[in-house]
Amino acid sequence: MRAQIEYEQMKGDVMMKQVSKIVMVAGATLFSASASWADTLQTHRIPAALAIEAASETVAACAKQGYHETAAVLDADGATIVTLRGDGAGIHTLDSAHDKAYTSVSFKNDTLALAEVAQLAPLAKLPHVMFVGGGVVIKLGDEVIGSIGAAGAPGAKLDDGCAHAGLDKIRDRLK
Numbered sequence: 001m002r003a004q005i006e007y008e009q010m011k012g013d014v015m016m017k018q019v020s021k022i023v024m025v026a027g028a029t030l031f032s033a034s035a036s037w038a039d040t041l042q043t044h045r046i047p048a049a050l051a052i053e054a055a056s057e058t059v060a061a062c063a064k065q066g067y068h069e070t071a072a073v074l075d076a077d078g079a080t081i082v083t084l085r086g087d088g089a090g091i092h093t094l095d096s097a098h099d100k101a102y103t104s105v106s107f108k109n110d111t112l113a114l115a116e117v118a119q120l121a122p123l124a125k126l127p128h129v130m131f132v133g134g135g136v137v138i139k140l141g142d143e144v145i146g147s148i149g150a151a152g153a154p155g156a157k158l159d160d161g162c163a164h165a166g167l168d169k170i171r172d173r174l175k
Contacts, residue, residue, distance in 0.1 A: 043076065046138055046146040050170045051081040054138070058150050058166030059086035062158070069152040069162055072097040073138075076145050078105050086152065093151040100159070101149025102128045104135030108144045111135030112160045134159030136167055140174050 046054075051073040062069035063086055070093035072083045085094055104111050112133035124131055133156030138146040150163035 044140050044143060044145045045075055046073070046081065046170075046174070048081055050173060051146070052084075054148055054166040054170045055082050055084040056166075057169035058148055058162050059084050059089075061165035062086065062150065062153050062162040065153070065158070065162075067153040067158065067162070068093075069150055069159070070094055070097040071163070071166060072101045072149040073166075074098070074101045074105050074147050074149070076105060076143075078102050081146070089152045096130065096132075096151030097134070097149040099128045099130035099149065100132060100135030100151060100163075101147040102135075103130050104137050104149065105144060105147035108137060110137060110160070112156060115156065132156050132159075134163055136160065136163040138167060138170075138174070145174070 055071040055073050058071035059069045068086055068088035068090070070083065070085045070089045072094075073081045075081055080098065083094060083098065100111050103114065106129070107114055110133075111131060112135075114135075115131045115133055121131075123129055134150040134153075136148045136150075137144050138148065148163045148166045150159040150166070153159045153162060
């Protein structure tokens, strides 16, 4: 009888261990699944069609003023979506427009505002960073979804104005 009771207790202990393992595995599975869901970030991207329109309007706005402009539109990661070199724009404007857009999206601010902050000077030694007006962030609410870089006008404020014209062209369709 005693052996029967000990056997039943041992059998109960084994079952409890198996149930405990199942519960732990199920819990770990649910925890890792919820952790992976929590690690997923919802992001927005500027579509290529809007990027093309923004670049075209940037170049056109400067052309109306007699400036030979290049515009670059980058996504939130700093990858180029479109670059448009306007008629007569110098070859150097391709790099300048890209670097202004890259700086703007990297620092999540317009480069004209960044240029006024003197303590950023050491960062100007980083590749593709250009603290000169003409880089404008594209936002959806508070989220930076891209940037426009403009280069070629005779002055940073003029480049900035042309980039803002490109942004204004598409702003109401950013969703």
